[in-house]
Amino acid sequence: MNIEEFREYCLSLPGAEETMPWAQGRNEQARGLLVFSVATKWFCVVHVDEFDFCLLKCPPEQVEDLRERYEGVRPGWHMNKRHWNSVYFNSDVSDKDLFDLVRLAYETTLSKLPKKLRESIVAQE
Numbered sequence: 001m002n003i004e005e006f007r008e009y010c011l012s013l014p015g016a017e018e019t020m021p022w023a024q025g026r027n028e029q030a031r032g033l034l035v036f037s038v039a040t041k042w043f044c045v046v047h048v049d050e051f052d053f054c055l056l057k058c059p060p061e062q063v064e065d066l067r068e069r070y071e072g073v074r075p076g077w078h079m080n081k082r083h084w085n086s087v088y089f090n091s092d093v094s095d096k097d098l099f100d101l102v103r104l105a106y107e108t109t110l111s112k113l114p115k116k117l118r119e120s121i122v123a124q125e
Contacts, residue, residue, distance in 0.1 A: 001095050003051045009099055010036040010044055013106045015121035020048075036106075039117055043109040044102060045079075053088040055079055056105040066101070073101075 010016055015038045022030035029047075036044040046054040058066065060082050066073045072091025076084025087093055087101055110118055 001089055001098070003046070003048055006046065006051075006054070007034070010102060010106075013038070013103070014124040015039060015110075016043075016106065038106060038109055038121060039113050041109045041113065043105040051089065053077075053086050054102075055084050056087055056101050057083060057108050058085050058101075058105060059108050062104075070097075 007018070011018060017037055019035050019037065020031075020033065021035060022033055025031055032047045032049045034046050034048050035042055036046075043057045044054055055076050063082060063085060066085060067075070070087075070091070070093050072088040072093040074086045074088070075081040077086045085101075087098060089098070093101070110121065113121070
């Protein structure tokens with residue numbers, strides 16, 4: 001898995017967009033953060049240079065189960081630990097499982113959008 005494969009998958013989801021909100025900031029670490037969102041609501045964050053883990057939104061009722069199931073899934077770094085997991089690449093999380101978790105993050109975020117907006121995004125599929 002590399003950043004381009006990961007990025008391509010995230011952007012293949014209907015309505016998904018990418019931004020680098022701190023690209024011009026003073027904090028060197030933050031400048032490399034790539035954020036994937038749907039209707040401006042974040043579902044994934046990854047560092048483009050380090051590419052060692054990503055932050056994924058998760059339904060609160062599944063957070064603990066995923067952390068128990070995989071060593072490579074830990075509480076979300078610098079995020080609300082009830083809603084975000086850090087998922088480490090090159091761990092016991094396979095590429096297929098990683099893509100499934102990205103899809104779950106996307107769908108979790110999409111489900112919180114207003115119905116009309118959600119329907120217009122889903123119609124893009």
